[in-house]
Amino acid sequence: MTIEKTIIKDLVIITPTVFEDSRGYFFEAYNQAKFLENGIEYQFIQDNQSFSKRGVIRGLHLQINPFAQAKLVRVLQGEILDVAVDLRKKSSTYGQHFSVVLNSDNKKQLMVPHGFAHGFSVLSETASVLYKVDQLYHKESERGIRFDDATLAIDWQLDPKEVIVSEKDLILPNFNQIDWTFE
Template sequence: MKIENTFIQDLVVIEPTVFEDERGYFFECYSKTKFEKLGIDIDFVQDNQSFSRKGTLRGLHYQNPPFAQTKLIRVLEGEIIDVAVDLRKDSPTYGKSFSILLSAENKKQLLVPQGFAHGFSVISETATVIYKCDQFYNKGFEGGIKFDDPSLNIDWGMNPEDAIVSDKDQILPFIENCNSLF
């Protein structure tokens, strides 16, 4: 297992060691011991899974303290463009976004720490996404940023006007008006 740092502090890509042979493959997608050796000491408490069709865009979501969440995202089937936006007001990369192709094929994972908004778009016919969280969901502390905020200039791998977006995500504010407490 190896870690790849991004240009945003604390936002990392994790690439597992995959063992392949004529039967298929095996890899550890999560090992508390191995993560701790990489400097990642997080107590995950919940796993979430979603299934989406091509063109679906979910996000950008976050939870405010004290229910802020660190997420470890991976794809079980299909391909997504996964996006994290830094909401930490004291960070030199505040308001910057990072995106990565996560797929069942490349088996990469994105560790999104507390203080970030997160979302993804589905670019394959379907995608199944699973993510671990270090805090339970609490509706009263949820927040979000509109996916097409022009100041973020995110490339979702599709035309945002054609995206399948929930009613809730359609009315989220731009970053300048979000209720982030980070």
């Protein structure tokens, strides 16, 4: 398992060591001891899974403190562009986003810490996404930012004509309208 730092502090890409033979493959998707050795100290308490078709954008979502969620995101089938936006007010990368292609072939995972908005777009015909969280869902703490916010200018790698977004995500505020941050 390799843990690669990104341009945004605390946001890391995890690539498992895959053992393949004529039967197929095996890898450790999560190893708490290895995570702890690398300073990733979250205690995951729930797994969430979604299935989406091409063009779907889910996000940008988060929960505010004290119910903020860290997420360990991976793809079981298909391919997504996974995106995290730094909302930690004191961070030198506040307001910046990072994206990485996760798919069932590269088996990479994105570790999204507290203080980030998260979302993804589906680049394949369909995709099944699994993510671990360290905090239960708390409706009153749920927040988000519009996927097409001009300030963030995220390239979701989709033709605008094929984008599918929930009604709930269409009414999210823009980045410059948010009144909550993470310290």
